[in-house]
Amino acid sequence: MNFQFDSFASFIAMNGHGPFVWAAYGITFAVLAYLLASPLLQRRRFVREQARQQRIANRNPD
Amino acid sequence: MAWQWFHRLGSPRWFYEKTQAWLPWLTAITLVLLVVGSIWGLAFAPADAKQGNSYRIIYIHVPAAFLALAGYYIMAISGAIGLIWKMKLPYMVMKSAAPIGAALTFVSLVTGSIWGKPTWGTWWEWDARITSMLILFFLYLGIMALQQAFHSRDTGDKASAILALVGTVNIPIIYKSVDWWYTLHQPATIKFVGESSIHPSMLYPLLIMVIAFYCFYALALLLYTRAEILRRESRTQWVNELVARQAGSVNHDIPVKGGSAV
Numbered sequence: 001m002n003f004q005f006d007s008f009a010s011f012i013a014m015n016g017h018g019p020f021v022w023a024a025y026g027i028t029f030a031v032l033a034y035l036l037a038s039p040l041l042q043r044r045r046f047v048r049e050q051a052r053q054q055r056i057a058n059r060n061p062d
Numbered sequence: 063m064a065w066q067w068f069h070r071l072g073s074p075r076w077f078y079e080k081t082q083a084w085l086p087w088l089t090a091i092t093l094v095l096l097v098v099g100s101i102w103g104l105a106f107a108p109a110d111a112k113q114g115n116s117y118r119i120i121y122i123h124v125p126a127a128f129l130a131l132a133g134y135y136i137m138a139i140s141g142a143i144g145l146i147w148k149m150k151l152p153y154m155v156m157k158s159a160a161p162i163g164a165a166l167t168f169v170s171l172v173t174g175s176i177w178g179k180p181t182w183g184t185w186w187e188w189d190a191r192i193t194s195m196l197i198l199f200f201l202y203l204g205i206m207a208l209q210q211a212f213h214s215r216d217t218g219d220k221a222s223a224i225l226a227l228v229g230t231v232n233i234p235i236i237y238k239s240v241d242w243w244y245t246l247h248q249p250a251t252i253k254f255v256g257e258s259s260i261h262p263s264m265l266y267p268l269l270i271m272v273i274a275f276y277c278f279y280a281l282a283l284l285l286y287t288r289a290e291i292l293r294r295e296s297r298t299q300w301v302n303e304l305v306a307r308q309a310g311s312v313n314h315d316i317p318v319k320g321g322s323a324v
Contacts, residue, residue, distance in 0.1 A: 001106050001263070011105060014115035020180050021118050024173040025100070028122045031165050032096075032278060038161075039285035046292050051309030054302065 072149040074291040075300050081284050088281045095274030102267035110264075119177040121268055125275035127170035130198060131233060133163035133279060137205070138230050141223030151287075153219040154294060156226065157209055158286035162279065164202035171195055182246060190243035194236040201229040215294075 005011040014021050103121030110117035137159035144152035174192065175185050186192070205222045212218040240249045260268070295301045 003105055004108060005105065014118070015109075017114055017116040017118075017180055020116055020176050021104070024119045024176045025104070025122060027172055027176075028126065028169050031169050035162055035165055035278075035282045036285060039158075039282070039289040042289040043285075043292060046289065046296070047305050047308050050296060050302070050305040054306060054309070 072147070072151050074151050074154065074295050075298070077151055078288055078291050081288065085281070085284065088277060088284070092274060092277040092281050095270055095277060099267050099270035099274050103271060107264050107267050108261075113181055116177060116180040119173050120264075121271045123170055123173040123177060124268060125272045126166045126173065127195070128272055129275045129279045130163055130167040130170050130195070131236060132276075133159055133166060134198065134202075134226075134230070134233055136283070137163060138223075138226040141219075141226045144219060145223050145227075150294070151291075153223070154290040155283065155287050156223060157219070158283055158290050160202055160206045160209070160222075162282045162286065164199060164206065166275075166279070167195060167199040167202060171199060187246050189246040190239035191236065191247035194232060194239050197232055198229075198236060201225075201232060205229070 003011075005014075012018055012022075099121060104118055107118070107121075109115050137156050140152040140156040140159065143149060144156060171192070174195075178187070179185050205225050208225055209218045209222040212221065240247050292301055292304075
């Protein structure tokens with residue numbers, strides 16, 4: 001198992017296929033990152049909103 | 063009782079608390095496999111004799127397509143369990159699986175399109191495999207939209223579960239499309255039965271990426287389902303306590319055991 005390219009520059013260029021390969025990987029990892037960030041942000045927003053409502057409820061006990 | 067585990071599995075609270083401990087492990091395994099598989103596939107696997115370096119897109123295209131299909135099964139089966147046993151948790155899993163499946167179907171379509179340009183000379187072709195994947199994408203979007211289309215969440219759950227089950231007819235069509243209509247998309251190179259038509263030096267990084275995407279899928283599904291559990295159980299005692307603990311630990315900067323992580 002060897003590094004398949006002569007230099008880092010030829011690794012980036014990939015014999016002219018560089019733009020295609022790197023665009024595909026870039027889009028994929030952007031989507032994967034979004035899929036992890038989105039539920040974590042949803043959860044944080046939920047906790048913040050519920051905590052706010054709890055504070056309001058504690059301030060005005062019926 | 064033998065069925066006790068099944069009923070516990072239906073409890074959102076049990077699921078939420080049980081999965082907490084899995085998250086760091088699953089995150090670590092997913093990241094390591096994604097990094098190793100990508101570097102191996104991009105830099106160390108040999109170039110393809112016919113396609114040159116453009117074929118390296120296979121290491122994300124094929125795993126994304128696998129999970130787009132496997133995710134549909136998970137969504138449809140969850141919906142069926144929800145319909146049959148009237149359990150809450152499976153509907154939450156079903157709802158969570160839809161955006162993940164849609165995103166992975168989108169990834170497989172886009173990477174396929176980018177791969178197609180240098181290989182087939184076109185960004186898009188109404189080939190059977192590509193068209194049936196596009197239908198899968200619209201099915202996912204339809205299920206997400208239908209879920210939101212009703213005032214009652216119960217009705218939305220049931221309607222989208224039924225749509226998910228009806229949509230499963232598309233799955234075998236996608237699998238067999240490359241054999242039934244031999245147009246542009248190549249047939250499968252990895253076979254579970256018989257010899258694969260891909261060299262081991264290219265196969266191993268691909269297998270790593272497939273496992274990485276499965277782990278990623280499990281992680282994303284857990285995170286989405288956990289967020290959904292909190293939203294749907296927001297009126298219960300245990301969620302209120304959890305919110306109070308978390309908010310307290312944020313405000314006073316005191317770490318609470320089992321509180322602040324994720």
